[in-house]
Amino acid sequence: MNKTADIVIIGGGVIGCSIAYNLAKKGAKNIILIERKYLTSGATGRCGAGVRMQFGTETNCLLAKKSIEMFEQLEEELGYDDSIEFKQGGYLLLAYTEKMVEQFHKNLGVQHKLGIPSRWVTPAEAKEIVPHLNTQGLLGATFCGKDGHCNPFKTTDAYVKAARRLGVEIMTYTEVTKLLAKDGKITGVETNKGVIESPVVVCCAGAYSRDLAATIGIELPLHPERHQILVTEPVEMIQEPMVMSFYHGLYCQQVPHGSFVMGIGDPNEPKEFNYNSSWQFLHEMAAKVTFLLPPLANLRVVRQWAGQYDMTPDRQQILGSVPGTEGFYLAAGFSGHGFMISPMTGKLMAEYILGEETSLPIDMFDFTRFARGQLFVEPSVV
Numbered sequence: 001m002n003k004t005a006d007i008v009i010i011g012g013g014v015i016g017c018s019i020a021y022n023l024a025k026k027g028a029k030n031i032i033l034i035e036r037k038y039l040t041s042g043a044t045g046r047c048g049a050g051v052r053m054q055f056g057t058e059t060n061c062l063l064a065k066k067s068i069e070m071f072e073q074l075e076e077e078l079g080y081d082d083s084i085e086f087k088q089g090g091y092l093l094l095a096y097t098e099k100m101v102e103q104f105h106k107n108l109g110v111q112h113k114l115g116i117p118s119r120w121v122t123p124a125e126a127k128e129i130v131p132h133l134n135t136q137g138l139l140g141a142t143f144c145g146k147d148g149h150c151n152p153f154k155t156t157d158a159y160v161k162a163a164r165r166l167g168v169e170i171m172t173y174t175e176v177t178k179l180l181a182k183d184g185k186i187t188g189v190e191t192n193k194g195v196i197e198s199p200v201v202v203c204c205a206g207a208y209s210r211d212l213a214a215t216i217g218i219e220l221p222l223h224p225e226r227h228q229i230l231v232t233e234p235v236e237m238i239q240e241p242m243v244m245s246f247y248h249g250l251y252c253q254q255v256p257h258g259s260f261v262m263g264i265g266d267p268n269e270p271k272e273f274n275y276n277s278s279w280q281f282l283h284e285m286a287a288k289v290t291f292l293l294p295p296l297a298n299l300r301v302v303r304q305w306a307g308q309y310d311m312t313p314d315r316q317q318i319l320g321s322v323p324g325t326e327g328f329y330l331a332a333g334f335s336g337h338g339f340m341i342s343p344m345t346g347k348l349m350a351e352y353i354l355g356e357e358t359s360l361p362i363d364m365f366d367f368t369r370f371a372r373g374q375l376f377v378e379p380s381v382v
């Protein structure tokens, strides 16, 4: 099977699917999206799908704010006959140190300039928002009622169905084994089913992007980092917002059918692919979440699993072209917050690839920032 395409997209996660849809919506033709397993088999289908605009930099606040506006209309925009289950129950971000209090106040300043409806709340007010919250040691929190979470499978499905209707070809169970480039230009990809020639290749392969870029001698400063997560049995609704503590590295939400979904990060994870779940995670997760939200101690865990964050040195995504390899584009390195900005990322990348002016600047996320030493520092990430 040898083929030709105008644009090849590698990766059937939410980012690749959003980019494919946005390119096709703008009239690009002959697009092929390649996924080595099933759609959402990477980080997207393993994630918490939390969506928040409470960031500390203007750029990320805007990316997330615009994305939330798009999530609000996404079913209509994509003509989706199901629900992406976007629930705007808010995000409660907890502060346990004076440094965090100071940072959160700075973040609020940035957010308010952009019209984000977030606010400072005292421990007593936090308890009004989440009555079962243990406020021991809590100095305060910020809350934004427009934040929330989605169903990541249905969100991706909505993009895929819309992209297919616009003519995008989706090839699942097809692995890109090598990128192909000649004379400083990308020429296509080699897959386990044959070669696809294309003058444009967009790499959205999550942490695997590093290995793919290496096949044409590009060194991506990107590594996988395991993150574990679990789901409990469904119970009656008691918690509207996502509760998040950077101090404990923890997030916990109750999804629409009543299950709690929660995860914690481990700063000592090795920089390698690991899809195993551990009892240490279960133990630490249980200890931390039952301290913060004591009634959850009575819940039974149904399943735990692991996925990979695609981490960059500044924990921010790499978006745009790669100097020296014309036609090769990157949208990878989302470092644990790619789902929430997927609508806007798809739109911006489509504009960029088609040579249009982007609706928001993306140059601060370019690949060469690492070599220049101009890292993009976002203070509000787990």
Ligand SMILES: Cc1cc2nc3c(=O)[nH]c(=O)nc-3n(C[C@H](O)[C@H](O)[C@H](O)COP(=O)(O)OP(=O)(O)OC[C@H]3O[C@@H](n4cnc5c(N)ncnc54)[C@H](O)[C@@H]3O)c2cc1C
Binding pocket: 010, 011, 012, 013, 014, 015, 016, 034, 035, 036, 037, 038, 039, 040, 041, 042, 043, 044, 045, 046, 047, 048, 049, 050, 051, 174, 175, 176, 177, 204, 205, 206, 207, 208, 209, 212, 227, 228, 229, 263, 306, 307, 308, 309, 331, 332, 334, 335, 336, 337, 338, 339, 340, 341
């Ligand atoms: C436990 C966990 C919790 C998270 N929680 C949140 C959250 O609450 N909010 C949030 O915004 N983000 C969250 N994230 C991060 C989020 O999941 C990612 O940033 C986002 O899904 C990235 O999407 P993607 O399409 O770039 O990557 P992926 O979903 O990983 O997609 C990449 C795809 O490329 C495919 N691929 C790889 N190599 C090849 C190849 N050689 N050929 C063909 N296909 C290939 C993979 O199979 C994969 O399907 C979380 C992540 C994890 C792991």
